[in-house]
Amino acid sequence: MGILRVIGRGTIAIFAVIGRISIFSANGLYHCVTPPFYPRLILRQMIEIGYYSLPVVGLTAIFTGMVLALQSYSGFAFAGEAAIANVVVWGITRELGPVLAGLMVAGRIGAAMAAEIGTMRVTEQIDALTTLSTNPFKYLVAPRLIAAVAMLPLLVLVADVIGVLGGFIVSVYDFGFNPTTYLKSTWTSLDTLGFVSGLVKAAVFGFLVALMGTYHGYNSKGGAQGVGQATTNAVVSASILLLLFNFIITAMFFAV
Amino acid sequence: MTQDRNTAKIEVRDLHKSFGSKHVLQGLNLSIEAGKSLAVIGGSGTGKSVLIKNIIGLMEPDSGAILIDGEDVVGMSVAERERVTRKFGMLFQGAALFDSLPVWENVAFGLMQSQGMNRREAREAALEAMVQVGLETDIADRSPAELSGGMQKRAGLARAIATKPEILFFDEPTTGLDPIMGSVIDNLIVKSVRELGATALSITHDMASARRIADNIAMIYEGRIVWHGPVSEIDHSGNEMLDQFIHGRSDGPIQLRVAG
Numbered sequence: 001m002g003i004l005r006v007i008g009r010g011t012i013a014i015f016a017v018i019g020r021i022s023i024f025s026a027n028g029l030y031h032c033v034t035p036p037f038y039p040r041l042i043l044r045q046m047i048e049i050g051y052y053s054l055p056v057v058g059l060t061a062i063f064t065g066m067v068l069a070l071q072s073y074s075g076f077a078f079a080g081e082a083a084i085a086n087v088v089v090w091g092i093t094r095e096l097g098p099v100l101a102g103l104m105v106a107g108r109i110g111a112a113m114a115a116e117i118g119t120m121r122v123t124e125q126i127d128a129l130t131t132l133s134t135n136p137f138k139y140l141v142a143p144r145l146i147a148a149v150a151m152l153p154l155l156v157l158v159a160d161v162i163g164v165l166g167g168f169i170v171s172v173y174d175f176g177f178n179p180t181t182y183l184k185s186t187w188t189s190l191d192t193l194g195f196v197s198g199l200v201k202a203a204v205f206g207f208l209v210a211l212m213g214t215y216h217g218y219n220s221k222g223g224a225q226g227v228g229q230a231t232t233n234a235v236v237s238a239s240i241l242l243l244l245f246n247f248i249i250t251a252m253f254f255a256v
Numbered sequence: 257m258t259q260d261r262n263t264a265k266i267e268v269r270d271l272h273k274s275f276g277s278k279h280v281l282q283g284l285n286l287s288i289e290a291g292k293s294l295a296v297i298g299g300s301g302t303g304k305s306v307l308i309k310n311i312i313g314l315m316e317p318d319s320g321a322i323l324i325d326g327e328d329v330v331g332m333s334v335a336e337r338e339r340v341t342r343k344f345g346m347l348f349q350g351a352a353l354f355d356s357l358p359v360w361e362n363v364a365f366g367l368m369q370s371q372g373m374n375r376r377e378a379r380e381a382a383l384e385a386m387v388q389v390g391l392e393t394d395i396a397d398r399s400p401a402e403l404s405g406g407m408q409k410r411a412g413l414a415r416a417i418a419t420k421p422e423i424l425f426f427d428e429p430t431t432g433l434d435p436i437m438g439s440v441i442d443n444l445i446v447k448s449v450r451e452l453g454a455t456a457l458s459i460t461h462d463m464a465s466a467r468r469i470a471d472n473i474a475m476i477y478e479g480r481i482v483w484h485g486p487v488s489e490i491d492h493s494g495n496e497m498l499d500q501f502i503h504g505r506s507d508g509p510i511q512l513r514v515a516g
């Protein structure tokens with residue numbers, strides 16, 4: 001009996017959390033599409049998410065591209081440069097570009113959102129918004145969701161280019177491949193479906209990161225410790241959800 | 257105590273609010289006449305903030321009615337509720353200034369967001385409100401984090417009065433300030449409320465402050481108002497609970513339950 005009760009309780013708790021997050025995100029989405037809008041706030045978030053994440057995303061991408069080239073060379077050297085270009089392009093655009101950029105942004109932006117909104121919660125700034133006739137969902141949640149969904153695909157586009165460049169650098173300067181043929185193979189291996197799936201993933205990951213950041217911040221309680229907890233929860237839950245949705249989206253695009 | 261519905265600006269009827277098994281408000285009744293200032297006093301954790309949050313709409317009561325100008329706001333639609341909220345201004349316990357915005361934008365926030373004033377006009381109005389509460393206008397572009405506690409309270413007050421609300425709420429306005437600064441803030445509150453002709457509801461456990469800012473006092477205990485009357489009568493009310501609270505005695509009808 002005891003074990004059934006534990007399982008039952010756990011199941012109920014999980015569904016309660018899923019329910020709360022669903023309501024929160026439906027609410028957030030509703031406020032993304034109904035006025036008033038806050039263009040200044042959206043722009044500020046876009047700069048924060050898009051521009052200031054460039055260095056970390058770029059560095060992640062270039063090393064990943066380089067390592068992909070090294071690994072595939074050690075594995076498929078016999079298959080020639082076309083195979084290596086192919087592995088790099090597919091690996092970066094389909095999986096590693098969006099996933100690594102998403103994880104980096106989860107650490108950088110998800111944490112910052114949870115900390116900022118969590119601090120606003122425990123210092124009653126969110127209550128103050130309401131008393132000043134401003135809906136906190138419109139003012140805090142919607143701009144972050146919009147900015148993250150818009151900026152993540154752009155970041156991933158940059159990551160794709162830099163990642164492929166990383167593979168190119170290793171292939172040309174380390175393995176001595178002919179740059180023109182390598183680029184040509186890169187171009188022919190680039191497939192629309194794989195590329196588009198990567199950008200779709202990016203948009204979904206952006207939504208998940210902003211959703212977890214705002215959700216945990218918004219619901220944080222109990223002073224500085226609560227805010228710290230919210231920050232950790234935001235990053236961990238965003239990362240796990242991101243990997244789960246990466247699998248789901250990949251299955252939707254490529255599983256027949 | 258009159259219960260004349262025509263003059264009550266705020267009326268709370270049989271308000272209940274629980275958190276889990278903790279029954280915080282247990283059928284609370286309260287009414288404030290237009291243009292009067294009421295201070296609700298009571299110990300820490302007795303539900304003063306919960307009461308204010310229910311009235312403002314930051315929390316939904318479990319049952320009961322809250323009438324603002326005779327309109328019951330419980331269960332109102334979001335849009336209707338927003339119309340009522342425009343009558344409110346509130347000074348929060350920790351000032352609750354937005355730390356992402358400079359001081360003047362904090363003060364001008366309600367003007368720009370809910371009254372649609374443009375930035376230049378709003379800045380002028382904000383500077384005016386800052387002068388009213390004794391803030392130097394050269395701090396307008398500073399971040400709230402750079403201000404002292406007293407200055408933050410002043411800025412919070414300026415933000416609350418900038419939209420010229422009909423009803424002002426003050427949550428522990430003097431908590432965390434030294435006694436002199438506390439009395440300065442109290443005097444500013446009295447002056448602001450008078451100039452606006454507003455109705456005021458303050459909650460506090462600071463009796464000196466309550467005496468300064470209120471026309472009437474209501475004492476909350478175990479989720480109900482146990483005494484309500486003019487400030488001039490509190491010293492000879494004959495109410496044991498009120499007496500115990502005013503004199504800060506540890507023995508009497510009010511028992512502190514330390515274990516929660």
Ligand SMILES: Nc1ncnc2c1ncn2[C@@H]1O[C@H](COP(=O)(O)OP(=O)(O)O)[C@@H](O)[C@H]1O
Nearest residue numbers: 275278280298299300301302303304305306307
């Ligand atoms: N959001 C909440 N969730 C659960 N309990 C709460 C919440 N807000 C207040 N309480 C509880 O209600 C009681 C009254 O709190 P409060 O109104 O803040 O007291 P005070 O009179 O000091 O302002 C406290 O016991 C507090 O723990």
Ligand SMILES: [Mg+2]
Nearest residue numbers: 304305306428
């Ligand atoms: Mg309180």
